[in-house]
Amino acid sequence: MSILVNKNSRILVQGITGNEGNFHAWQMYQYGNNVVAGVTPGKGGEWVFEGKVPVFDSVKVAKEATGANVSVIFVPAHFAGDAMLEAADAGIELIVCITEGIPVRDMMRVRKYLDQKGSKLIGPNCPGLITPSEAKVGIIPGNITMPGNVGVISRSGTLTYEVLYAMMLLGIGTSTCVGIGGDPISGLSYIDLLEMFELDPLTDQIVLIGEIGGTDEQKAADYISRYMTKPVVAFIAGQSAPSGKRMGHAGAIIESGSGTAEEKIKALQEVGVQIARHPEEIAILLNR
Amino acid sequence: MSILVNKNSRILVQGITGNEGNFHAWQMYQYGNNVVAGVTPGKGGEWVFEGKVPVFDSVKVAKEATGANVSVIFVPAHFAGDAMLEAADAGIELIVCITEGIPVRDMMRVRKYLDQKGSKLIGPNCPGLITPSEAKVGIIPGNITMPGNVGVISRSGTLTYEVLYAMMLLGIGTSTCVGIGGDPISGLSYIDLLEMFELDPLTDQIVLIGEIGGTDEQKAADYISRYMTKPVVAFIAGQSAPSGKRMGHAGAIIESGSGTAEEKIKALQEVGVQIARHPEEIAILLNR
Amino acid sequence: MKLHEYQSKKIFDRFDVPIPKGRVANIASEAKQIAEELGGRVVIKSQVLVGGRGKAGGIKLARDPKQAKEFATEILGMEIKGLPVRKILVDEIVDIDQEIYLGITNDRTCRQPVVIASSSGGIDIEEVAQISPEKIFKLSIDPLLGLQDFQVRDIALGIDLKHEYWKQFIKILRGLYRAYLDMDATLAEINPLVITKDKRLIALDAKMIIDDNALFRHPEMMELRDLDVEAPAEIEAQKYGLSYIKLDGDIGCMVNGAGLAMATMDIISQFGGKPANFLDIGGGAGATKVAAALKIILSDPNVKVILINIFGGITRCDEVAKGLLSALADVKTKVPVVVRLVGTNAEEGRELLANANVQTANTLVEAANISVRLSTGGKL
């Protein structure tokens, strides 16, 4: 078992003929065989990956032809909003947007429309998700994690890999790892995923990787204290970050003293979440 | 029994201090005592009708103070779209818009938003509705109809009065009479109301008053043949209207031969609806 | 409000929809000059607000400026379906490879804007819709979200447009949609949108209809109004907020409410009479409005009798009666007037009329009956 994606997921790649899209779609394709189609407007009719994966002009056509139900988006920021709307309009159930640098104004409209359509969104500005040995949707390297009983949720990209890798070195695998992205407006939240992991029979414990900015970790803490029975281990990045400076992610900024790592750590500790001092320590704190 | 409004309806009048709004709100007030509030932005704090009905600056405030659940709108066309959005946003369940001349672009947006909010709309460009002796919401004169078992649905205004009056002269009353308005984009349709009347225990037969333009009457005929058990009598105005000329209502135009009275009459007759040759004949065709 | 081709093209141009080079002209010598500027070969297109200009000879290709002047003279002297040609559009000729249809209108059923496209452009789209509906591609637009690029691509796919033209097509449809929205159009149409032999997409023809209810947002549009297409009485009626349409019969009608006005015309027809007009005095009509309505009806010399049917709703019958009496006192017509008043303040109204010796009726059937008899020379 797993959440969101598994070996039956039929994955579509929007932007499959671009440099990054092509590279990562190939990684995904090699990881399993669930990449069923690509979309690049204007390149419909072409084939990629030695003629194994067809490219379509639109998500609608691709979905009709291949039954795709998950779409992962690698198109440039200017076009990413449109790509997400297109996927939702075509009835794609899960949309994973890797693209970073999407304007907030676009994201507010996109999120509202997706909610109306009932499509789930992961990202943008995220590494995607992986259910080891079953489905890799996005850019999380396939060789740094293995199947297991830990659900991982993270706002960060490479920091997550660090954690997955440290876990694997200790023989700990993951049920599903989801990178929810570091932007201020995004799709599924910590709380949405905590709920899914709590209900997932094959997830026994959860890793939550947070960072400075916003109050999502505090809200997650509140949710954990109310509804979670499974143990949670967390790491919050940015304890040494100065306030008022945006640390890369559009969302990672400490504004007038709020959104600090201290606040977040305190909120999580108060509800019984174990806090790791550095990413590799997460693996040590997990039950084996 | 009745549909949509009854003696428990708590009616709010948007535009109560304008000429027409004030005149008709007074008629409504005198008809019963269910006018609980008025709204005119910038005149909050005033009172009308000998200090009996308070005026508020906004629908939200008026609703909180008085528990209004129906709003009737008399504001000028420029502001009517905003007034409908305001009522829906405040959670008003039934919005009745009398105003005519609202741009189609505004109405498309308004209707979409109201659907999202779950508010019902009657109109615009309509006379409103009346449940005789219980609630008069709009401009249908109170003295030309009486309680009874006939449900009336009409796209027209004064033509409806003509029918109600002819019915009353023969001693036939109405359960509820609803003027749905003559605009191309409007709220509740024939079908919505046929469904309500079919379910209403005190409605035994239905009068449908249509006119040239569009295909709503044909759709109603289709619905009648599928779902209606109660008898329907209809009149369609505009048999003598030339094509290509807009007959007053924004929706009343025969475009390239479609939307003619003949088509509509044929569609209704085919599903067993009795057709009156003139408005006064409707009363004669009804069961007494 | 329908716009002329040249007016629509001017709007298209503002919204980055490419149009042929060209200009409007009022006199033939201008056509010659424009043809010279455009390099000789031009098309002369009559600017009248009816369809079928081509078949009527209102569109001609000229091979040089001299011929342009000849054709211009000819076309400017024409009447097409009863309308005089007062203006011509002189456009460059482009070499056409393919003709596409592209239009945006309001969909009553979905209550949303709808884009309609077809690879079979240049001909009557309604005909295409009837004969080969599979050639018509329709796409509904969420009025809150607006037209999105992916939808434009869906439309390009829907009409099998080659990839090489997508970029131009996207720009054109975006522009057309903005024009449709910004101008409160109920129709914005390019028929045909052509692909030229040198691979450009150009709006060869242009048609826009503006929502009359939205003209308050576009005061500049009033200047574009072409009064030729409207009867003077209809223009006069609009000034007073009346809705008047002249017809062929002899029984003048004044009614409050469009539906009731149509029903009144219908019953007159059923009794063998012929209505002289549709006239809706609208809601809340005061004395001035009624007086103006009466004068407008009487401006039609065919009118032998006037039927006034007022059922009070927004309109108060005493106001109607006062307006009527003041108008009657004013025009002093010999045309008999039959009045029926019911509803709000009807009794006060009828009393006022009875005192002034105006013929009244109780029911619509009775009123129609009396009017038809009077119009056929019968006595009461």
Next chain:
Amino acid sequence: MKLHEYQSKKIFDRFDVPIPKGRVANIASEAKQIAEELGGRVVIKSQVLVGGRGKAGGIKLARDPKQAKEFATEILGMEIKGLPVRKILVDEIVDIDQEIYLGITNDRTCRQPVVIASSSGGIDIEEVAQISPEKIFKLSIDPLLGLQDFQVRDIALGIDLKHEYWKQFIKILRGLYRAYLDMDATLAEINPLVITKDKRLIALDAKMIIDDNALFRHPEMMELRDLDVEAPAEIEAQKYGLSYIKLDGDIGCMVNGAGLAMATMDIISQFGGKPANFLDIGGGAGATKVAAALKIILSDPNVKVILINIFGGITRCDEVAKGLLSALADVKTKVPVVVRLVGTNAEEGRELLANANVQTANTLVEAANISVRLSTGGKL
């Protein structure tokens, strides 16, 4: 991207938000001239991108043009919170009756724009929010529907604005919202929005922050950029798509991914070291980018050691290694470099580095440990 008050006011003016009469000046004599044009009494406001200008003496009221020049000279010579004052805004003085706060920003929680208003304007709004939250009125805006007039009225009601000012207030908030939307702002703020003694509403101060991610839609904004507020190395970094922030320590960091970069800084701190910077080389960083990053880190003379932590995801480690080696060959620095590479093509990368005698580490803890030791003068 933060805009100066005078830049924000120029934008407000374009969107019909009334601003005081005034102009920006670079030299004191201009201030005198502007004061003369404005009738003598003016306010001289330093244009620096930090709060608390008033308290720092960066805002002064001048009673006549002569004094305007004096104050201008004074303020143009100032530094406020480390930033030199290069421009001043010279505005007319208006007589104030009431001060209001009005701002629009993005609400992360509702994922919608939110209007924030308060009858207590002119002071720090965050302070008001903490001390008297009941004085703050918030209203969320549906991003698909947009700001509606009824909402503007709800806000006017929410701050108890007198009816007589509603018309002006509606126009201002509509304009502010359009400015916020059109400019892709993440903040558009008027503090204070004043009601003058002669009953006009005017935006006395103006603040806008533009979404950096949306600057591609506003190429004209790049000209408004104030490079004073950004360190030269940060500007250089942006050219290469790098995210660099200089800090006080001595361990230079180069990391891919913002989260991992912060975690790397955190672990350095935990081991008693001090990070010299935050540097995220982003996803898909090629050799050129990495070389540029290295040079930027080395431009800081405090840097005693460089920790490079790359976990391959979008980034391919062999590319990183190549970039690193080419950059090291280029700069020939004596600063020791500790590299940790894991992930996509990591082995190839590590091999390349090992061949070139660069210090590598297997874990983040190990890498941080080595770096801290090296920075404190320790040997390996």
